[in-house]
Amino acid sequence: MKKIGFLSFGHWSPSPQSGTRSAADVLLQSIELAEAAEELGADGAYYRVHHFARQLASPFPLLAAVGARTKTIEIGTGVIDMRYENPFYMVEDASSADLIAGGRLQLGISRGSPEQVIEGWRHFGYAPAEGETEADMARRHAETFYELLKGKGFAKPNPRPMFPNPPGLLRLEPVSEGLRDRIWWGAASDATAVWAGTLGMNLQSSTLKWDESGEPLHIQQTKQIRAYKEAFKAAGHQREPRVSVSRSIFALMNDMDRIYFGDGRPEQDQIGVIDNTRAVFGRSYAAEPDKLIDMLREDTAIAEADTLLLTVPNQLGVAYNAHVIESILKHVAPALGWR
Known part of the structure; x- marks a missing residue:
């Protein structure tokens, strides 16, 4: 058995060919796709976060809205760029969204990806400390956020408060119990994993x-x-860790699928350079279900993970993306033992 969800990058464009021509379109359709995926039996609705781009940005209003409109599906991010985040405010936002969702938030955070602008995090008021890189700053923000989710008091109360305080040092409110176990790190290297x-x-x-x-x-x-699982175990953590991988996977069920994905998709990994570092980009999978099943059996990382996130072409609209998800759930996943 494997949890299967979707991951939307939340693109929008005023182009007539786009099904999401405005920010309002992509936000509302993101909610609608989560509802549709839940009805189909999918396990997760995840959203990418980018700044200074025509894509989904501030995640917490969207996560809260999805939480209010759904009942069972996991709701997450993949990922939030911690270079841009105030970890104190983020605790309040994340906990509030998680409480609205009834404890279904699965929050992916990370150092982030290449940006649309130069050092965009500086415009948000953040800068690496002396001797730090921007990646160091992101991990420092993440560690602070992760520590604050323990819900321990740390702030000295005002002796003349507006409202009565509980005894001792004060913590941020609200804190959603259990959310700390549902924080994920998006790792691009073995060391950060x-x-x-x-x-x-x-x-x-x-x-x-x-x-x-x-x-x-x-x-x-x-x-x-x-390596991640070994480190988790060696650190003495008692719960079972979770691992997700994301993939572009399309079952060719009809002529429309073949038009969109039947030709021109990379059938092997690609090599590129990101931030002056050599990176490997995973291939896309697109084939009729029987062939697709054989292809996916060879992907050892999917087998190693407990959660698979299907990257979806969100600009093709809710109905088509629901079809993409349903095709995998019904015609591929059972043969692979994922359902």
Whole structure:
């Protein structure tokens, strides 16, 4: 059995060919797709966060809205760029969204990806401390956020408060109990996966990774996941860690599927450079269900993970993306033992 959800990058464009021509379109359709996915029996609705781009940005209003409109589906991010985040305010936002959702938030955070602007986090008021890199700053913000979710008091109360205080040091409110166990780190390297395991976070491994061995993406991810699990166990954490991988997977069920995805999709991993670092980008999977099943059996990273996130072409509209998700759930997942 495997949890299967979707991951939307939330693109919008005023182009007549786009099904999401405005920010309002993509936000409302993101909610509608979560509702549709829940009805189909999918396990998760996840959203990517980008700044200075025509994509989903501030995640917590959307997560809260999805939480209010659904009942069972997990609701998450993949990922929030911690270079841009105030971890104190984020605790309040995340806990509030989680309480609205009844404890269904699965919050993916990370160092973030290449940006639309130069050092965009500086416009948000953040800068690395002396001797830090921007990645160090992101991990520092993440560690602070993760520690604050313990719900321990740390702030000295005002002796003349507006309202009566409980005894002792005060904590941020609200804090949603259990949310700390549902924080995920998006790791692009083996080292940051081990770091996340040592802290006790869950792990998200995407469709790209720093190319650390020259091997195919799924093999590198498999080794990354195993190193993460070893670090998690060695740190003495008692619960079972969770791991997700994301993939572009399309079952060709009809002529429309073949028009969109039947030709021109990369059938092998691609190599590129991100922030002056060599990276490996995972292939897309697109074929008739029987062929697709055989292809996916060879992906060892999917086998190693407990959660699979299907990247969806959100600009093609809610109905088509629901069809993409349903095709995998009904015609692919059962044959692979995922359902």
